[in-house]
Amino acid sequence: MAALICTKAGHRPRLIYRIHHDRGPAKDRRKGFTETDYARLLDAAHQQLDGPIVLVWDNLNTRVSRTMRELIAARLWLTVYQLPPYAPELNPVEGVWLRLKRSLANLTKHSLDQLTELVKTRLKRMQYRPRLIEGLIAKTGLDFQLPRPQPIKIF
Numbered sequence: 584m585a586a587l588i589c590t591k592a593g594h595r596p597r598l599i600y601r602i603h604h605d606r607g608p609a610k611d612r613r614k615g616f617t618e619t620d621y622a623r624l625l626d627a628a629h630q631q632l633d634g635p636i637v638l639v640w641d642n643l644n645t646r647v648s649r650t651m652r653e654l655i656a657a658r659l660w661l662t663v664y665q666l667p668p669y670a671p672e673l674n675p676v677e678g679v680w681l682r683l684k685r686s687l688a689n690l691t692k693h694s695l696d697q698l699t700e701l702v703k704t705r706l707k708r709m710q711y712r713p714r715l716i717e718g719l720i721a722k723t724g725l726d727f728q729l730p731r732p733q734p735i736k737i738f
Contacts, residue, residue: 595713618650635660678719
């Protein structure tokens, strides 16, 4: 799974996510999201948000690879800032994963498909709780608001 918490001045915060379906065992093949998968997620977010994106991202190896840097450079609407090496408290998406894991505790599902559907349902519920997303952002202590322009003083 990969998720983005998105804010845009004058709009409610958004949770945009994708669930990766394992392609099965293969030598030298990444089990999780590839650079291309992350690029598709960012493209979808760009399309949904209809504007440039400033991305604050952790240092997962896929996100700092040469391939990812090239994919980012090709997207003129994307600006990326890296979080410090280990700073989950600065990443509001970590709160999404924590809440999701807690909501799944002690549940029994009989197949991966059932678990996937349950995860999608729980994430969709979070998408429609803007106050929850605002709280996850606030908990980081980061200011995601653009600075207000200062009035021009003429003497």
